[in-house]
Amino acid sequence: MGKAQKDWARRERVRLTEVLGGECAACGTKENLEFDCKEPCGDRHHRMDTSMRMCFYRKQHALGNVQLLCQLHNNRKSIDDRWAEKFTKWAGTLTQKNPF
Numbered sequence: 001m002g003k004a005q006k007d008w009a010r011r012e013r014v015r016l017t018e019v020l021g022g023e024c025a026a027c028g029t030k031e032n033l034e035f036d037c038k039e040p041c042g043d044r045h046h047r048m049d050t051s052m053r054m055c056f057y058r059k060q061h062a063l064g065n066v067q068l069l070c071q072l073h074n075n076r077k078s079i080d081d082r083w084a085e086k087f088t089k090w091a092g093t094l095t096q097k098n099p100f
Contacts, residue, residue: 024070
């Protein structure tokens with residue numbers, strides 16, 4: 001990735017952080033902020049380079065699906081999302097096997 005792309009991604013990160021209020025949606029801290037998809041979109045975007053990841057978050061913002069969370073709350077939400085996904089899969093297989 002070129003210097004211009006990295007510079008754009010840094011500027012865009014600052015801009016989007018400001019647009020989203022510049023603080024954690026859960027606790028209000030302004031430290032260790034991370035972008036979070038309200039409705040999980042998988043983890044493929046975590047493996048993208050910086051500019052592609054910022055494009056992803058811009059699109060999610062346009063859809064109303066991105067928020068700022070501090071690292072602590074983002075980790076907690078990720079764990080909750082994984083448990084919810086596993087429970088949904090488990091409940092689906094349970095109802096398929098047992099028609100009652």
